[in-house]
Amino acid sequence: MARWFRKKNASEVMVLEEEMPFDNNATPLRQLKSPLLTVRGVQRSFQVGGQKLEVLKGIEMELIPLQLVMLKGRSGSGKTTLLNLIGGLDQPNEGEIWFQEHAFHLGSDDERTLVRRKEIGFIFQSFALMPLLSAWENVELALRMAGIPRSEWKERVAHCLELVGLGKRMHHRPFELSGGEQQRVAIAKAIAHRPSLILADEPTAELDSQMGAQIMSVFRSIIATEQITICMTTHDPTILEVADHVYEMVDGKFIS
Numbered sequence: 001m002a003r004w005f006r007k008k009n010a011s012e013v014m015v016l017e018e019e020m021p022f023d024n025n026a027t028p029l030r031q032l033k034s035p036l037l038t039v040r041g042v043q044r045s046f047q048v049g050g051q052k053l054e055v056l057k058g059i060e061m062e063l064i065p066l067q068l069v070m071l072k073g074r075s076g077s078g079k080t081t082l083l084n085l086i087g088g089l090d091q092p093n094e095g096e097i098w099f100q101e102h103a104f105h106l107g108s109d110d111e112r113t114l115v116r117r118k119e120i121g122f123i124f125q126s127f128a129l130m131p132l133l134s135a136w137e138n139v140e141l142a143l144r145m146a147g148i149p150r151s152e153w154k155e156r157v158a159h160c161l162e163l164v165g166l167g168k169r170m171h172h173r174p175f176e177l178s179g180g181e182q183q184r185v186a187i188a189k190a191i192a193h194r195p196s197l198i199l200a201d202e203p204t205a206e207l208d209s210q211m212g213a214q215i216m217s218v219f220r221s222i223i224a225t226e227q228i229t230i231c232m233t234t235h236d237p238t239i240l241e242v243a244d245h246v247y248e249m250v251d252g253k254f255i256s
């Protein structure tokens, strides 16, 4: 059954992932050659009040490994719709989406979920942390849900929280942390299971410019140290400056 996921609703994504068995035999994708992701001629429309709303009208893009790629475009232009497709949370009406050798446009929900839970991490504008759990427990939960053996948790949680600069605040709960610190916990959570791709929907939108710059610096650092590729949406022109590549969406297509 097709399921629909909207942005800022991380718990819904997590519920589905928790239902899925972990596939220990999945292909080690990072050993394969680039690009990490290829989108060809993708179209996505929705039926709204009996009318067809065409949101994506022929998207072409590639994600090259270890790049920081940004999607820009005015509100409602379809950025989140595209992120949902890239993350295998939704499928296009037309076109192809290849995540390495995995055909996301053809695969079943279950097949895409298996790839997603191993290879992709999500970051949301609203942080999507469990409010009653500490930073440490939030990251640990991500490892549990990804099916990572318990024996690896301690070292990995400490490593990820150190990496995002929260070594001294590991046992704080979200309400005891600033917005920027909460987003850094969310980043630690997203990278904990060693995905090859991070998808981030407006990750700096709720932060002031200084905290936003810190998040971008953390992104740069995890690309280098964790060998991760990042694709994110943003409206902020100062943030766009640090991208390796910017795709601008106008009228359901990218302009160069």
Ligand SMILES: Nc1ncnc2c1ncn2[C@@H]1O[C@H](COP(=O)(O)OP(=O)(O)OP(=O)(O)O)[C@@H](O)[C@H]1O
Residues within 6 Å of the ligand: 004, 046, 047, 048, 053, 055, 073, 074, 075, 076, 077, 078, 079, 080, 081, 082
């Ligand atoms: N499931 C859906 N059903 C109907 N319409 C949808 C659905 N998902 C998205 N849309 C519509 O598609 C258009 C693009 O939405 P989307 O959220 O992708 O834009 P966006 O560029 O991410 O906007 P923003 O910058 O405001 O977050 C909007 O008009 C939205 O209402």
